[in-house]
């Protein structure tokens with residue numbers, strides 16, 4: 001009896017692995033085209049890091065490559081219903097459509113599926129069988145107690161923990177004995193028989209981290225678990241081979257697994273892909289930095305952006321800033337271009353974690369939104385409001401008027417930059433809506449606070465100067481005339497040169513009018529606001 005008999009006993013029905021080699025031929029792509037993937041577990045939580053990684057994958061494959069999704073659901077305890085749908089939906093929400101993926105009904109879109117690991121069970125068995133036949137894998141019958149015992153002994157002897165070398169119990173078990181145990185019904189799992197020697201080093205060149213040396217792997221890791229599903233490591237080596245991945249972009253928590261992965265590819269007789277390990281996104285916490293946390297930071301979840309109404313364009317634009325720091329300058333020089341025109345370089349990504357800063361993101365978002373037309377802002381904020389804020393939806397129901405409101409200081413060379421997210425819109429524009437404006441509210445007038453003086457300024461303005469048909473220049477000149485009549489200086493500069501000669505300047509006067517009409521001292525252009533509100537409403541407000 002030999003290892004072939006053992007392999008047949010364990011996987012009697014598994015196809016010969018060559019079947020799959022033929023089924024998934026080398027991809028027909030132009031020379032140098034990159035094939036990469038995003039391989040999340042469907043745990044019901046889509047982390048913003050996944051969007052970041054997918055964006056990078058998309059940038060790398062934009063012209064001629066393939067970006068595919070593989071759902072890694074071999075840890076079925078962690079899986080949630082709808083997990084796959086949430087991931088695919090999130091990618092579509094962010095315009096990061098993959099070329100190949102599996103949908104919520106387990107239907108594959110692409111020729112290299114199944115794109116869900118739990119549906120690839122037979123494939124893993126074929127490759128595990130190959131390893132068993134060649135003597136590169138073996139069944140392990142150790143119980144949890146046996147493993148615990150090994151660990152205790154290793155700790156006592158101050159040696160590395162794990163299942164390796166001299167510490168293994170089943171690695172060198174005679175085939176006959178293993179066969180007998182299996183026939184006997186003894187429970188087992190399948191382990192990889194590592195050929196590694198940790199006294200030797202391997203040299204790895206990571207696309208992002210650069211050259212890193214590791215000791216060779218000598219751990220006999222589990223490749224097939226007792227439920228018949230593979231471990232992540234083994235599935236990675238099989239899948240990325242059969243799917244012809246050329247570049248693995250993944251979180252740097254996997255960097256330490258590289259020696260094992262390279263060894264698995266080697267023993268399976270396949271070429272390993274290149275690796276690019278991305279540092280996690282960090283967040284300031286007091287003085288120090290820590291990883292963006294699923295538990296502590298709501299902004300780590302993609303749903304957060306949807307709920308807050310932060311446009312996908314803003315999120316992507318910000319992620320570009322984090323990914324390549326020269327993007328910011330490029331963007332200044334190329335305000336109109338698509339970010340896919342930017343010459344993205346994986347090698348320019350930070351080796352250590354980039355700071356994920358919501359304040360900066362919202363700043364970027366203000367810029368992004370400032371470039372949109374009133375119509376675009378209208379459509380997007382209404383869409384958001386319909387889902388999350390009925391009051392705003394109601395305000396926006398008068399489209400013609402709302403377009404005028406949102407059009408104030410928009411579409412010009414220096415557009416307004418006050419909206420960072422759709423959930424800001426209601427508060428930013430509420431005073432433009434008659435039923436939201438409380439003319440008896442407690443307003444904060446800035447410099448001029450005397451009630452009689454305020455009334456006098458407003459009264460004089462509307463009795464003597466205001467005319468709805470004035471153009472902007474006339475309107476402004478009248479403001480100056482009003483200032484002069486009330487004892488304020490026409491010009492700010494002149495006032496500053498001689499402040500004692502006046503009660504204030506034209507800006508103080510227009511502020512009084514502004515606060516009276518809007519309840520706020522800080523608004524976009526007052527002339528435009530007054531035009532949109534119209535005479536009748538203005539008179540009602542005073």
Ligand code: GLU
Pocket residue numbers: 038039040041072236248249250251254
């Ligand atoms: N399922 C693994 C994870 O979520 C994938 C790692 C990889 O991309 O290889 O971390």
